[in-house]
Amino acid sequence: xxxxxxxxxxxxxxxxxxxxxxxxxxxxxxxxxxxxxxxxxxxxxxxxxxxxxxxxxxxxxxxxxxxxxxxxxxxxxxxxxxxxxxxxxxxxxxxxxxxxxxxxxxxxxxxxxxxxxxxxxxxxxxxxxxxxxxxxxxxxxxxxxxxxxxxxxxxxxxxxxxxxxxxxxxxxxxxxxxxxxxxxxxxxxxxxxxxxxxxxxxxxxxxxxxxxxxxxxxxxxxxxxxxxxxxxxxxxxxxxxxxxxxxxxxxxxxxxxxxxxxxxxxxxxxxxxxxxxxxxxxxxxxxxxxxxxxxxxxxxxxxxxxxxxxxxxxxxxxxxxx
Numbered sequence: 001x002x003x004x005x006x007x008x009x010x011x012x013x014x015x016x017x018x019x020x021x022x023x024x025x026x027x028x029x030x031x032x033x034x035x036x037x038x039x040x041x042x043x044x045x046x047x048x049x050x051x052x053x054x055x056x057x058x059x060x061x062x063x064x065x066x067x068x069x070x071x072x073x074x075x076x077x078x079x080x081x082x083x084x085x086x087x088x089x090x091x092x093x094x095x096x097x098x099x100x101x102x103x104x105x106x107x108x109x110x111x112x113x114x115x116x117x118x119x120x121x122x123x124x125x126x127x128x129x130x131x132x133x134x135x136x137x138x139x140x141x142x143x144x145x146x147x148x149x150x151x152x153x154x155x156x157x158x159x160x161x162x163x164x165x166x167x168x169x170x171x172x173x174x175x176x177x178x179x180x181x182x183x184x185x186x187x188x189x190x191x192x193x194x195x196x197x198x199x200x201x202x203x204x205x206x207x208x209x210x211x212x213x214x215x216x217x218x219x220x221x222x223x224x225x226x227x228x229x230x231x232x233x234x235x236x237x238x239x240x241x242x243x244x245x246x247x248x249x250x251x252x253x254x255x256x257x258x259x260x261x262x263x264x265x266x267x268x269x270x271x272x273x274x275x276x277x278x279x280x281x282x283x284x285x286x287x288x289x290x291x292x293x294x295x296x297x298x299x300x301x302x303x304x305x306x307x308x309x310x311x312x313x314x315x316x317x318x319x320x321x322x
Contacts, residue, residue, distance in 0.1 A: 006052035006065065014066070018057065025053035033220070050184055140194035140203035147175070147187065147207040151217045151224070154181050154209065155246035155271060162207075175207065180222065180272030180279075183211040217246060222271040222279025228264065229288045230254060243283050245269055252283050260287045 007014050010024040031037065032046040055072075056062050064072040145164055153160070157179030164171045173192060181187070186206045193203030211219055218225040228243055238256035242249050245266075252264050262285040270279025293301065 004048070006055055009048055009052040010056065016056075021053065021056050025049060025057070029053075030220075054184065139200045140196040142203040142206065143193040144186075144206045144208060146210050147177075148210050148212050149177070149181065150212055151214045151219055152246045153177065154183075154211050154219075155179065157181065157272075164205075173205075177209075178274055180274060181209045182222070182271070183209060183219065185209045216244065219271065222273055224270045224279065224281045226281065226283055227286045228252065228254075228283035229286050230258070232287055232289060235259065235285060235287045243281075245281055250281070254285070258285050260285055 007016070010016075010021060010028065012020055012024050016024075028049045029046065032042045032049060034043045034046060037046075054061075055065050061072075147160075147162065154177070157177045160175045160177050162173055162175055164173065173189065175187065175189065177187065186208055189205040189207065191202045192205035196202055216226055224246065226243065226245070228241070230239070230241065234241065234254060235258045236256065238258070239254045240251055241254060243252050243266075244250075247269065250266055250269055252266060254264065258264075264283045264285065266281040266283065268278045269281035272278050290297070
């Protein structure tokens with residue numbers, strides 16, 4: 001899976017435009033989302049699709065991917081793609097390690113006789129390396145870390161304290177989470193990445209928002225889905241009932257004759273959107289009956305059964321007699 005081409009993963013040509021890539025991602029994400037697809041391999045497939053979309057939906061990241069392939073994250077900024085190709089980097093070459101301009105260890109699959117001076121140009125202070133002009137100031141590397149969030153935290157946003165493990169000591173940071181942050185969205189913390197060398201500035205830290213599973217809510221994009229338990233009389237006669245949302249309690253009007261599975265939409269009650277319309281909340285009707293009945297309840301249910309002509313298993317739409 002790790003060696004698959006990102007274009008192949010999304011099923012789009014290398015000439016695909018941004019909208020075509022987005023359409024392909026949405027279709028595959030819906031199909032392979034672990035909450036929808038219970039196949040054992042669905043989660044891995046969903047992660048693969050999400051990674052491919054994250055890379056190809058960003059013009060700069062896509063440009064680097066097109067130039068360097070799956071090694072694009074390991075190739076420091078400033079490497080000439082033509083020199084990289086002439087050096088024999090890629091499948092079929094030999095493995096090698098170099099220290100990049102940010103001080104990070106970078107692994108390459110290189111051809112025989114690779115000329116790192118041609119590949120990296122003057123990034124390493126000349127052909128003499130440390131023995132020549134020296135490395136000079138090197139900016140810190142960008143880093144990534146996952147940020148687990150509950151549905152409620154993602155909905156309301158706000159301040160959050162996180163602790164990041166480090167070599168020898170951990171770091172504690174204050175993070176501002178935007179209200180309505182999406183699953184997989186990157187939050188940039190400028191200057192909180194890897195340390196620079198020679199007095200150069202630190203890199204950036206990117207937090208990847210991961211919305212955790214919730215016992216009540218299911219999030220799809222900016223829409224939120226929740227089950228709405230109803231009594232048989234509420235479903236048959238209609239009612240206005242309360243439903244819990246990540247933003248607090250809301251009222252939903254249940255039309256008469258609502259069967260289990262019917263989805264009732266509450267516009268704008270989904271995830272907030274700082275740049276546009278918020279998502280919607282979908283309450284799915286689920287008719288519930290009591291496990292035990294009082295004597296009076298049983299009498300009334302028996303009376304209803306005796307006078308009702310409703311048969312949900314009939315082919316005539318449920319009504320068998322007037």
